[in-house]
Amino acid sequence: MEEKYDFVIIGSGLGGLECAYILSKQGHSVCVLEKNRQFGGCLQIFSRDKVIFDTGVHYIGGLDPGQNLHSYFSYFGLMDNVKYRKMDEDGFDRISFSDNQKEYKHAMGHDRFREELEKVFPKEKVGIKKYIDKIHEICAHFPLYNLQTMKAGVDISYLNVSAKAFIESCTSNIRLQSVLAGSNALYAGYGDKTPLYVHALVINTYIESAYRCVDGGGQITRQFERSLKSMGCKLVNYAKVTSINVDNKKVTSVSLEDGRRIVGNNFISNIHPKQTMQLIDSDKIRKTYRNRLLNLDNSISVFTVHAVLKENSFPYLNYNYYHHTQNEVWDSVYYDKKNWPENFAAFVPADSKSEKFASSMNIMSYMKYEELIPWADSFHTVPKFKNERDQSYQDWKLEKAEKLLDLVETKFPNFRSHIKSYYTSTPLSFRDYIGTSDGSLYGVLKDYKDPLITYISPKTKLPNLFLTGQNLNMHGMLGVTIGAIVTCSQFIDMEELLKQIKRAS
Numbered sequence: 090m091e092e093k094y095d096f097v098i099i100g101s102g103l104g105g106l107e108c109a110y111i112l113s114k115q116g117h118s119v120c121v122l123e124k125n126r127q128f129g130g131c132l133q134i135f136s137r138d139k140v141i142f143d144t145g146v147h148y149i150g151g152l153d154p155g156q157n158l159h160s161y162f163s164y165f166g167l168m169d170n171v172k173y174r175k176m177d178e179d180g181f182d183r184i185s186f187s188d189n190q191k192e193y194k195h196a197m198g199h200d201r202f203r204e205e206l207e208k209v210f211p212k213e214k215v216g217i218k219k220y221i222d223k224i225h226e227i228c229a230h231f232p233l234y235n236l237q238t239m240k241a242g243v244d245i246s247y248l249n250v251s252a253k254a255f256i257e258s259c260t261s262n263i264r265l266q267s268v269l270a271g272s273n274a275l276y277a278g279y280g281d282k283t284p285l286y287v288h289a290l291v292i293n294t295y296i297e298s299a300y301r302c303v304d305g306g307g308q309i310t311r312q313f314e315r316s317l318k319s320m321g322c323k324l325v326n327y328a329k330v331t332s333i334n335v336d337n338k339k340v341t342s343v344s345l346e347d348g349r350r351i352v353g354n355n356f357i358s359n360i361h362p363k364q365t366m367q368l369i370d371s372d373k374i375r376k377t378y379r380n381r382l383l384n385l386d387n388s389i390s391v392f393t394v395h396a397v398l399k400e401n402s403f404p405y406l407n408y409n410y411y412h413h414t415q416n417e418v419w420d421s422v423y424y425d426k427k428n429w430p431e432n433f434a435a436f437v438p439a440d441s442k443s444e445k446f447a448s449s450m451n452i453m454s455y456m457k458y459e460e461l462i463p464w465a466d467s468f469h470t471v472p473k474f475k476n477e478r479d480q481s482y483q484d485w486k487l488e489k490a491e492k493l494l495d496l497v498e499t500k501f502p503n504f505r506s507h508i509k510s511y512y513t514s515t516p517l518s519f520r521d522y523i524g525t526s527d528g529s530l531y532g533v534l535k536d537y538k539d540p541l542i543t544y545i546s547p548k549t550k551l552p553n554l555f556l557t558g559q560n561l562n563m564h565g566m567l568g569v570t571i572g573a574i575v576t577c578s579q580f581i582d583m584e585e586l587l588k589q590i591k592r593a594s
C-alpha cells in the first residue's frame with residue numbers, strides 16, 4: 090500500500106525539521122525525506138580523531154532569555170535539551186588585519202558594542218551611534234524578528250539600501266568601515282549587492298547575544314529527531330527525491346531514487362528553489378516562474394581547514410576571528426586566484442572536555458565554485474560514494490590548505506605546531522551533501538538594487554507545493570526559523586502560532 094501523508098517535506102535541513110515540528114504538533118501526519126544518512130543539512134557534523142566538527146553552524150545569536158531565537162528555540166524544545174556556551178561578552182567576534190596586530194572587538198549588548206568601538210575610534214562617536222541606531226531601527230521593522238505578525242509587509246525602503254554604502258555614510262574612517270563590515274562572511278557580503286537589512290538582521294542577533302553549541306550543532310538535529318518521532322512524524326533517510334509528480338495542476342506524490350513513491354496532500358520543499366524546479370517536469374509549472382527560480386544567483390562558497398589540535402596545546406578561544414589581508418573587506422568575494430586567501434574566519438568549537446584548551450579549529454576562506462570545475466563530475470558523500478575523487482583533487486586541496494595555514498600563521502605564529510591532523514572541505518563537499526548546484530554558503534544572493542527579484546515566497550505556482558529554508562527569507566538559524574514560521578502560516582493562523590511560541594518561553 091502507498092504511504093500517504095498530510096505533509097511531505099523534501100529535505101531535513103533546519104527549515105524542514107522546523108516545519109515538520111510545527112505541523113506535527115498541530116496533529117498533521119508528516120513525512121520528512123532526506124537524501125543523506127544524517128538529518129539536519131548544514132547542521133550535520135562529522136568526527137575525526139575523536140573530535141566533532143560542525144559543518145554549517147559555528148555560533149548562534151539571540152539566545153538570551155527574552156530574545157527572539159530564545160523564544161523560537163524554546164517552542165522547538167531546543168533551549169532545555171541542547172547545551173550552549175555563551176561567548177565572550179567583551180568581544181565575541183574579533184576583526185583583525187594583516188597590517189598590524191590590533192584586534193577590534195565586536196562586543197555583546199548595544200551599549201557595550203558602541204563603547205568598545207568608541208575606545209578605539211574616539212573621534213567617531215557620531216558615526217558609531219548613527220550605525221547602531223540604524224541597525225536598531227531596521228530590526229524593529231521586521232515583524233517576525235520581534236515575534237509580531239506580519240500585518241503589513243516590510244517597507245521597501247528598508248530593502249533597497251546598500252550595506253556598504255550605509256556604513257560608508259557613517260564614517261570616512263576606512264579602518265572603522267572595515268571593522269563594522271569585518272564579519273561579513275556571516276552573510277557572504279558583496280559590496281555591490283548586499284542589502285543593509287541583511288547585514289543589520291544578522292549582526293544585530295549576535296550583538297544581542299552569541300552562543301556556541303557545546304559538542305556541536307548536531308545536538309539540535311538529535312533533539313528534533315527525538316521530538317518528531319514522539320509526535321509520530323516519519324523521518325526517512327537515504328530518501329533522495331528525484332521527481333515531484335504533478336497531475337491536474339497539483340502535486341500528487343514524489344518519487345525517490347530507489348523507486349518508492351510517497352503520496353501527500355501538501356508538499357514542502359526545503360531544498361534550493363532551483364533544485365526544486367529541476368524536480369518538476371518543465372511543462373507542469375508556469376515557465377516564467379520556473380525560469381526566474383532557475384536563474385537565481387547564489388552566494389559564494391568556502392574552503393575550510395578542519396584542524397584537530399594536540400591535547401592541551403592551543404588555548405580555547407571563546408570568540409571568533411575574522412582576519413583580512415586588506416581594508417577592502419567587501420572585495421574578498423571577488424578574490425583573485427593569485428592572491429588567495431585574502432581573508433579567513435576562525436571558529437574554535439566549544440567541547441565539554443575542556444574550557445581551557447581547544448581541541449579543534451575550523452578555518453574558512455571564500456572559494457569560488459569555478460575553481461572546482463576540473464572535478465565537477467565527481468561525487469563524494471559518506472558512507473555511500475566514498476573516494477570518488479582522484480589524486481589531483483587531493484593534491485589541490487593540500488596546496489590550498491597549506492596556503493591557508495600560511496596566512497593563519499601570520500595571525501597565530503607557529504599554529505602548525507599545535508595541529509595533530511587536519512581535514513578539508515570544499516565547495517564540492519557542500520554541493521554533494523546539501524544538494525545545491527555550486528556549494529553556495531547561504532543560497533540565493535540578495536541584491537539591494539533589485540530586492541524583489543530575490544524575494545522568494547513560500548507559495549509556488551502549484552497550489553499544494555510550498556518552499557522553506559534559507560533561500561526563502563534569510564539564512565542562518567534565525568533566518569531559517571522565521572522562514573519556517575512564514576511557510577507554516579500558509580496552513581496555520583500565524584497569530585495563534587506566535588502565541589504558542591511566546592507561551593513556550
Ligand SMILES: Cc1cc2nc3c(=O)[nH]c(=O)nc-3n(C[C@H](O)[C@H](O)[C@H](O)COP(=O)(O)OP(=O)(O)OC[C@H]3O[C@@H](n4cnc5c(N)ncnc54)[C@H](O)[C@@H]3O)c2cc1C
Nearest residue numbers: 100102103104124130131145147148330524558559565566
Ligand atoms: C559553512 C557554513 C557556516 C555557517 N555558519 C552558521 C553559523 O555560525 N550560524 C548560523 O546561524 N548559520 C550558519 N550557517 C547557515 C545555516 O547553517 C543555514 O542557513 C541553515 O542551516 C540552512 O538550513 P535549510 O533549512 O535551508 O536547509 P539545508 O541545510 O540547506 O538542508 C537542505 C537538506 O535537503 C537535503 N536534500 C537536498 N536535495 C534533496 C533531495 N533531492 N531529496 C531529499 N533531500 C534532499 C540535503 O541533504 C539537506 O539535508 C552556515 C552555513 C554554512 C554553509
